[in-house]
Amino acid sequence: MVRFCVFACFFIATSCAWAQSSSTGSWYIYIGSQHLSKKWNWHNEVQYRNYNAVGDLEQLLLRTGLGYNLTPGNNNLLLGYAYIFSEPYVSGTDLKRSVSEHRIFQQFITRQQFSRFYLQHRYRFEQRFIEDTDFKMRYRYFLSVNLPLTNREMVPKTIYLSAYNEIFINNTSPHYDRNRLYGALGYTINKYLRAEIGFMSQALENRHREQVQVVLFNNVPFLKD
Incomplete structure (x- = not known):
């Protein structure tokens, strides 16, 4: 655990220094269920997204929802709401503008395990109400895999590899919105908590963006096992 923490601190410090001198952004993410x-x-x-390491806000995303498992511990249907506050740069300037978005979404998540590979499929449909913009809808498909390295299963104190790909499709032209490709090193802190440090490349319609991601997953239940 100590060796992993030292590695994590070194990775974050190195990534932040790089991000401050490049176009690479940093995303700090908390996900609870x-x-x-x-x-x-x-x-x-909660997702706090920056154009650099920290201090140059790109986007603040708050998302919540209520889910229902169709089978024990799996096949989850969820209805949710998200608020997104963005500060995009005005093209060709150093000036920013503020944009608010309210989003309703429905999603279905199913999980599978093949030997040591933990797979997750997520299908999400979004209805987007963006300030000063017409109503939009978007479809998203997310495929992730976790591979434990130091144990055969994702038990506490396991170091693992994580990867995902997610594609976004608009309901109107241009239909292609973006694609996200991610790879990370993770650690299962205990039965309910795990953390990841990784790198994500985002391909938009006419440009690319790269982000260092620091993620904390919290699954501490309100209901005792």
């Missing part, structure tokens, strides 16, 4: 009962869960999420 708390069991309310054997079938119901509460999703809660």
